[in-house]
Amino acid sequence: MKAYVGIDVSKKWLDMALWVDGEIVEQLQLDYNRAEVEVAVQELNDIVGKRELIFGCEATGQYHKALVYQLHELGYRQKVINPRMTHHEKMARNISSGNDAIEAVIIAQHLAMRDDPFWKPEHEGNSALRDLVLRRDQLKKELNREKNRLDRFTVFGPAEKSLKRGIKFIEKELEIIEEEIKKVIDEDGQMQEDMELLRTIPGVGYYTSLTFLARIGDVSRFNKADEVVKYLGLAPIVKKSGSSINKARLSKTGDTIFRSTVFNAALVNTNKDNYYGKYYRSLVERGKNGRTALTGVMRKITRAMFAILRDRRPFSINIYGNSKIALTA
Numbered sequence: 001m002k003a004y005v006g007i008d009v010s011k012k013w014l015d016m017a018l019w020v021d022g023e024i025v026e027q028l029q030l031d032y033n034r035a036e037v038e039v040a041v042q043e044l045n046d047i048v049g050k051r052e053l054i055f056g057c058e059a060t061g062q063y064h065k066a067l068v069y070q071l072h073e074l075g076y077r078q079k080v081i082n083p084r085m086t087h088h089e090k091m092a093r094n095i096s097s098g099n100d101a102i103e104a105v106i107i108a109q110h111l112a113m114r115d116d117p118f119w120k121p122e123h124e125g126n127s128a129l130r131d132l133v134l135r136r137d138q139l140k141k142e143l144n145r146e147k148n149r150l151d152r153f154t155v156f157g158p159a160e161k162s163l164k165r166g167i168k169f170i171e172k173e174l175e176i177i178e179e180e181i182k183k184v185i186d187e188d189g190q191m192q193e194d195m196e197l198l199r200t201i202p203g204v205g206y207y208t209s210l211t212f213l214a215r216i217g218d219v220s221r222f223n224k225a226d227e228v229v230k231y232l233g234l235a236p237i238v239k240k241s242g243s244s245i246n247k248a249r250l251s252k253t254g255d256t257i258f259r260s261t262v263f264n265a266a267l268v269n270t271n272k273d274n275y276y277g278k279y280y281r282s283l284v285e286r287g288k289n290g291r292t293a294l295t296g297v298m299r300k301i302t303r304a305m306f307a308i309l310r311d312r313r314p315f316s317i318n319i320y321g322n323s324k325i326a327l328t329a
Helices: 034-048 065-073 083-092 100-113 124-152 158-186 189-198 206-216 225-231 256-269 275-285 290-311 323-327
Strands: 002-009 013-020 023-031 052-058 077-081
Touching (some): 002 034, 002 100, 013 100, 034 052, 052 100, 065 077, 077 100, 083 100, 124 158, 124 256, 158 189, 189 290, 206 256, 225 290, 256 275, 256 290, 275 290
Parallel strands (some): 002 052
Antiparallel strands (some): 002 013, 013 023
16 A cells, blocks of 8 residues: 655755545645655654655756655655646646645645656766766857857957956866766766767767766666657657647657757768668658758667667667667567
């Protein structure tokens, strides 16, 4: 027997709702710190007795991470839910406004009714790598913005000097972050091997491999390649209503940094006489526009990245050029 605890996470406090046998039996609000969480968990345990407590919260950027790791250390299973799921459930119930307590109730009900996968802790190296990759992307974007601002100054003076100092500072920070990324990889033999395997795929370079590992980590979390494609926001969404079928588009719920790098990997292949280049041209010949054809190549490359790490062997056209083999779990 199970009991479900929905948690709405904010920066300063938590709202908890305990769902048992189809109803909310307890609601708590507490300060967001380790001591308060332990007290609240013990109180919930006293209420449910021998039932297993299943916890769940929404993915909220950085705020939920400390909580899920603490609950994991305490020995509880939990699920991290996409906020869009609870948003759609509120809309379906015509709940146009709400507060944190209501959010916690909806999460608890979601846990009881849906069979979402349980959260698993990330490998420490991958977690650090993800933060570093994110910071690198932030610095790259800011560097481009600062360089573009140079064109606004017509006279060399204090303002332009300030901008150039800022550019040098960002470039130095970028060098430091890239050194830290290299250090994380060099200190992890498994990660080094993963990078080498991924780079055997045509068009896949250092940063495409890097962003894939930063986001995916352990591929054993997934049963098949299509789950990875969906997780990374590369799965097509087609809306149907009666006899009408709207144009498919990407879900875009995953990692924008990875999508950017795998887009470049696909683009590199378009004019090459290899498996991906031929596939791209075949899609264009069948009437697909260039962007749609590129997306198809992006999905194929992503499936190959999953399959190669799953099988622990380098890219081979005879194996990973066959979609049925590459998709086999």
